[in-house]
Amino acid sequence: MLLLQRLFGKKEADPRDALRPLYAQIIATARQPHWFVEGKVADTIEGRFEMVATILSLVLLQLEKDVEQAGATALLTELFVEDMDPQLREVGIGDMIVGKHIGRLVSALGGRLGAYRxxxxxxxxxxxxxxALVRNLYAGVGPGAAALxxxxxxxxxxxxxxxxxxxxxxxxxxxDG
Structure with a gap:
């Protein structure tokens, strides 16, 4: 019966849908040119990932202060994973190991959360x-005093x-990023 309900029943709303505008704003904030121009963040796949991880971390850290938002922080992290999966595939990571790479990205996000917290x-x-920025965002090499x-x-x-x-x-x- 459950299979028939899934196939022909009403589709339940994805609880992440309510957070998609926030996730889109996080991405827009992380992609602002000033980070890469004035801030000298590397405009590479790694640099863009680090910038997204930085902005996402700041949002998650704020939300975790409200214990009622634990579910929302988990869903926001799921949106991050959902976004990273096709990004990895686009750069040529195959189906067989994309999960391992996603695990590394989530682990990296966890590391950023701890460092920034x-x-x-x-x-x-x-x-x-x-x-923390030099260690994470700049991979250990400071970009210069003004950029930092x-x-x-x-x-x-x-x-x-x-x-x-x-x-x-x-x-x-x-x-407001």
């Missing part, structure tokens, strides 16, 4: 966040705007 909670937030300051200050200002925004507004895509 620790930095945002540090006594000298700006210095700690800058160090641009990304640090812009990302921290974004995190501060998120902190002053209600969770429901964030979930509705109300982030």
């Amino acid at each position: 620790d930095a945002l909670d540090a006594p000298d937030r700006a210095a700690a966040f800058e160090a 300051a641009h990304v640090r200050d812009t990302a921290l200002a974004f995190a501060d705007r998120l902190a002053s925004t209600e969770a429901d507004a964030i979930l509705a895509g109300g982030i």
Whole structure:
């Protein structure tokens, strides 16, 4: 009976659909040219991934402060995975190992979450966040003082705007990147 219901019954709405505007805004924010021009983030597949992971991490970190949003953070992470799967296939990763690569990307996102969480909670937030950016966003090689300051200050200002925004507004895509 369940098979027949799935085939012919009403299709239930995907709970991730409500978060698609937010995810689209995260991607739009991460793709803004200033990150790559003034901030000197590498305009490569890896650099673009790191920028998405940085912005997504800041949003997830804000949402995790509200325990009622645990389900939303999980769904937002699922949207990230859903987005990365075809991206990997587009660059030639085959079906047999795409899952392994997705696992690595999710693990990398988890690492960024930990690094940025620790930095945002540090006594000298700006210095700690800058160090986390160099390790993660810039793969250990600083881009120069002006570029690093641009990304640090812009990302921290974004995190501060998120902190002053209600969770429901964030979930509705109300982030101003």
